[in-house]
Amino acid sequence: MPGENYTVTELMTATADAIKDRLGGAVWVDGEISGPRESRGHFYFDLVDRDEKGVVSAKVPVALWSRTRSRVDQKLRDAGTVRLEEGVKVRIRGPLELWLAGGRLQLSMQDIDPAFTLEALESERERVLALLRAENLIDRNRMLSLPAMPLHIALITADESAAQADFMHSLVESQLPWRVSFLDSKVQGAGAERTIAAALRTAQRLGMDVIALVRGGGSRLDLAVFDHELVARTIALSSIPVFTGIGHEIDTSVADVVAHTANKTPTACAEALIDIALDVVNRSEIAWAEIAEIVTSTLADERERLSRSAGHAAMGARTRLTVERHRMTSTTSRLSRSIDTSLKSEKQALELFTARLRAVDPVQTLARGWSITRTADGTVVRRSADVAPGDTLVTTVADGTITSTATDID
Numbered sequence: 001m002p003g004e005n006y007t008v009t010e011l012m013t014a015t016a017d018a019i020k021d022r023l024g025g026a027v028w029v030d031g032e033i034s035g036p037r038e039s040r041g042h043f044y045f046d047l048v049d050r051d052e053k054g055v056v057s058a059k060v061p062v063a064l065w066s067r068t069r070s071r072v073d074q075k076l077r078d079a080g081t082v083r084l085e086e087g088v089k090v091r092i093r094g095p096l097e098l099w100l101a102g103g104r105l106q107l108s109m110q111d112i113d114p115a116f117t118l119e120a121l122e123s124e125r126e127r128v129l130a131l132l133r134a135e136n137l138i139d140r141n142r143m144l145s146l147p148a149m150p151l152h153i154a155l156i157t158a159d160e161s162a163a164q165a166d167f168m169h170s171l172v173e174s175q176l177p178w179r180v181s182f183l184d185s186k187v188q189g190a191g192a193e194r195t196i197a198a199a200l201r202t203a204q205r206l207g208m209d210v211i212a213l214v215r216g217g218g219s220r221l222d223l224a225v226f227d228h229e230l231v232a233r234t235i236a237l238s239s240i241p242v243f244t245g246i247g248h249e250i251d252t253s254v255a256d257v258v259a260h261t262a263n264k265t266p267t268a269c270a271e272a273l274i275d276i277a278l279d280v281v282n283r284s285e286i287a288w289a290e291i292a293e294i295v296t297s298t299l300a301d302e303r304e305r306l307s308r309s310a311g312h313a314a315m316g317a318r319t320r321l322t323v324e325r326h327r328m329t330s331t332t333s334r335l336s337r338s339i340d341t342s343l344k345s346e347k348q349a350l351e352l353f354t355a356r357l358r359a360v361d362p363v364q365t366l367a368r369g370w371s372i373t374r375t376a377d378g379t380v381v382r383r384s385a386d387v388a389p390g391d392t393l394v395t396t397v398a399d400g401t402i403t404s405t406a407t408d409i410d
Contacts, residue, residue, distance in 0.1 A: 009100065016098040019105075026095045026110060029060070033088045041066035043084065047092070047107065061106040062092065068110055079114030082221055086190030091116035121220060125227040128254050137236035141260045144241045149280050150210040150273060152179045154203035154240075156196065159184040163216040163247065163266040170270035176277050181206060186225075187215040193228040200234045200242070210241050210273065213255065214266035217247035226253035235259055245269025372396045384409050 006014065031047035034056070038044070043064040051057045064072060064084075076082050084090070093111035098104075132138050153171075157163045164182070171178045183199040186192035196213070203211045213235070215223070225231060226246055232254040235242045241260035245268055246253055256262035263269040373381040376392045387393065387406045395402040 012098055012100045012103070016100070019096055019098060023096055026093050028091055028093045028113070029107060030091045030116065031060070031089070033084060033086060033090060034059070036084055036086055041069070043069055045084065047090075060096070061104065062094075062109050063106050064109040068108075072109065072112055075112060076114060079118075082112075082114040082117045082219075085221070088221065089117055089120040118220060121224050121227065125254055128227060128229045128232055129257065131229065132232060132236060132254070132258060137233065138258055140236045141238055141242055141258060144239070144260060146241050146260075146276065147209045149277055150241075151177060151277065152181070152209040153273065154181050154183055154199075154206060154208040154211045156183045156185050156199045156203065156211065156213045157215055157266070158187050161187075161216060163187075163214045163245070166216075167212065167214055167245065167266040167270045170267050170274065174274045174278070176274065176281075181208065188218065188222045188225055192225040193230045196225065197230050197234040200231075200238055204239050208240055210243060210260075211238065212243050212245065212269050212273070213259070214245035214269050215247055216266065223253060226255040228254075231255055232258050243269050243272060369398075 029047060031049055034046045034048045036043070036045040045062050046059050047062050048056045048060075049058040076084070082088070082090070091113040092107070092109050093113075094107050094109045096105060096107050099106060129138075155164065155167060157167070159182070168180065171180065181203070183202055185195040185199040187196070200211065200213070215226070223246060226244075235244075235255055236258040243261045243263065244253075244256050244259040245263045245266040246256060247265045252262070261272060263272050373393050373395045375381060375387065376394070379386065381387055381393065387409060389406055389409060391406045393404050393406055395404065
């Protein structure tokens with residue numbers, strides 16, 4: 001009643017009664033687990049709602065008392081996929097109670113609906129896929145070209161995990177020259193999506209050939225981070241091809257859908273990369289074998305051709321020598337005959353010239369009775385005008401000379 005006075009106990013009791021009257025006892029409440037913690041066998045957490053930006057818009061404390069916890073835990077074990085962890089969306093049942101001594105409201109958890117969590121996970125998965133399809137991001141990473149020999153790998157997983165060991169074991173067994181840059185990351189639980197996205201961005205900055213995102217097997221809830229929008233969007237927008245090896249055989253995560261190549265396990269992911277590298281190696285070996293075969297065949301052909309050419313050259317040389325020898329013999333014979341003819345002709349010409357020379361030889365002329373008269377200075381007297389009375393004349397005859405003096409010129 002207006003103006004009525006209450007003690008604290010009366011006010012809190014009235015409030016508790018009003019809540020009980022309004023709600024009628026236990027109710028089902030949907031929300032996200034935040035800040036889970038244990039104390040003395042009891043389990044506490046806040047059940048929250050978040051707005052579109054992820055900010056908490058409403059919160060109610062929840063207490064799962066030890067006397068009730070065993071029954072709830074058994075129900076979770078029977079479902080096999082749901083755990084009370086940070087960030088998990090749950091539907092729980094219990095009365096909203098007002099703790100008088102503490103002065104606060106809290107929900108006393110008595111039951112849980114595991115199917116709601118699984119349906120929430122599937123609903124979120126479908127929402128993310130629809131969003132990525134609308135933005136044409138589903139095939140973006142798949143369209144990237146792989147390097148011919150992708151040996152530099154960025155491995156993203158939890159350090160010292162079975163996934164890391166299985167992946168590295170397969171690479172080592174292949175005996176190929178891999179270079180692996182390991183990027184430690186959470187792969188489940190609250191905040192795992194942020195560490196995975198950060199590792200993906202780091203791998204891109206390092207300029208790797210390929211990114212391997214792997215995780216071992218687990219429940220649907222364990223693998224929920226690989227359906228997260230942040231992880232999927234970072235993979236889709238990666239400038240480097242992303243290979244996934246997420247260890248569940250039945251379901252396919254959103255990360256698998258948007259990755260360049262999806263594999264079911266970490267080992268399968270490593271083997272896929274090994275197959276690519278071995279294919280290049282095998283093709284290279286085949287190419288070199290073909291080159292060697294071509295070279296061997298070409299050398300054999302060239303040796304045979306060279307042998308034939310050498311035989312032809314030798315035969316040609318012998319034929320040429322025979323022809324040239326015959327030509328030289330013929331030329332020598334013709335030259336010999338030509339020399340003999342020339343010698344005879346020249347001999348006849350010489351004899352004729354000798355006869356002609358002999359015919360004009362003064363000695364021969366003198367022998368036939370002719371003489372030559374010269375003046376004292378040796379000038380040949382050809383005319384009477386060449387001599388004056390009193391000149392000394394020397395007359396040469398066949399066997400000597402006669403000296404005289406001109407007395408008269410007629």
